[in-house]
Structure formats: C-alpha cells, structure tokens
Amino acid sequence: MNARSMVQSGQSARRWPAALRPLPFAGRHRGRGFVLLEIVMALGLFALVAVGMTQALDQIAQTSKLARQEAQVLRALDTALAQVTHLPEFTKPRYDFPGTSDGIDAAATIERVELYTQEKALLDKMYRIQVEAWIKDGSDVVLRRGIETYVYSPQSSL
Numbered sequence: 001m002n003a004r005s006m007v008q009s010g011q012s013a014r015r016w017p018a019a020l021r022p023l024p025f026a027g028r029h030r031g032r033g034f035v036l037l038e039i040v041m042a043l044g045l046f047a048l049v050a051v052g053m054t055q056a057l058d059q060i061a062q063t064s065k066l067a068r069q070e071a072q073v074l075r076a077l078d079t080a081l082a083q084v085t086h087l088p089e090f091t092k093p094r095y096d097f098p099g100t101s102d103g104i105d106a107a108a109t110i111e112r113v114e115l116y117t118q119e120k121a122l123l124d125k126m127y128r129i130q131v132e133a134w135i136k137d138g139s140d141v142v143l144r145r146g147i148e149t150y151v152y153s154p155q156s157s158l
Contacts, residue, residue, distance in 0.1 A: 066143075069135055072102050073145050077133040080106040081147055084129050090156040106133040112158055113150065125154050 134144040
C-alpha cells in the first residue's frame with residue numbers, strides 16, 4: 001500500500017517518510033499551469049494577428065492614397081488637355097499650368113507635324129499636343145502621367 005492510497009483510505013500518513021507523502025492540495029491545482037500556458041499562447045497568437053492586421057491596414061491605406069493621387073493627376077491631365085485643344089490658335093510651343101491645391105502641376109507642348117493620308121496627300125496645319133501632369137512630394141516627383149493627341153488648327157502658325 002502506498003502513501004496515497006493510505007491517505008485516501010483514512011490511514012495516517014505519519015508513518016511514512018515525508019518524500020513519499022502526497023502534497024497537500026495537489027489534486028486541486030493540477031491544471032493551473034496549463035491554463036497559464038494557454039493564456040500566454042493566446043496572447044502571443046493575438047499579438048501576431050494584430051501585427052499582421054496592422055501591416056495589412058497600412059498597405060490598404062497606401063494603396064488608397066496612390067489610387068486617389070492617380071485619379072487627381074488624371075483629372076488634371078484631362079483638364080489641361082481640354083484647355084489646350086480648345087485654344088483657337090496656338091501661339092507658343094509650351095503652356096505651363098499653375099499647380100493645383102493638391103500639388104499637381106501640368107505642362108503641354110505643341111509641335112507641328114506632317115501627316116499624310118493613304119493617298120500621300122499632306123494634311124496641313126496638324127499639331128501634336130503632349131500633356132504631362134505630375135504630383136510632387138517635396139522635390140521628388142511621386143507620380144507622372146502623360147497623354148498626347150493630334151489636332152487640326154487652321155489659324156495656328158507655329
């Protein structure tokens with residue numbers, strides 16, 4: 001008969017050496033070490049998920065900012081192109097547009113081109129308009145877009 005069965009049966013455990021006696025309250029505290037380990041593991045897992053979510057949200061914010069800037073630059077590009085193509089006459093080869101409140105600048109260059117039909121006939125008074133718009137962050141250009149078109153301008157003598 002061992003010490004544990006003696007205690008359970010009501011016999012005195014004083015006859016046994018102390019090393020063989022069961023610890024008091026050993027049955028009640030048996031799972032507490034595992035609960036603490038589970039809490040620590042849950043907190044670690046939560047920390048990993050939180051860091052991952054923070055990085056994902058940061059990436060979403062950067063993508064959203066870039067998409068917004070792209071839309072703003074394209075809108076400025078479209079506006080500048082419309083302004084230049086609707087001029088009744090081209091008087092200079094370059095037009096610079098003032099920067100917007102969003103920090104977007106634009107410029108248009110105009111050059112005369114010689115275009116021919118399939119029958120080799122010259123299309124006179126044809127001009128190529130190239131417009132660029134960009135957004136700066138300090139001295140660095142963050143985003144630059146361009147567009148070009150050809151227009152007929154009979155009054156221009158560029």
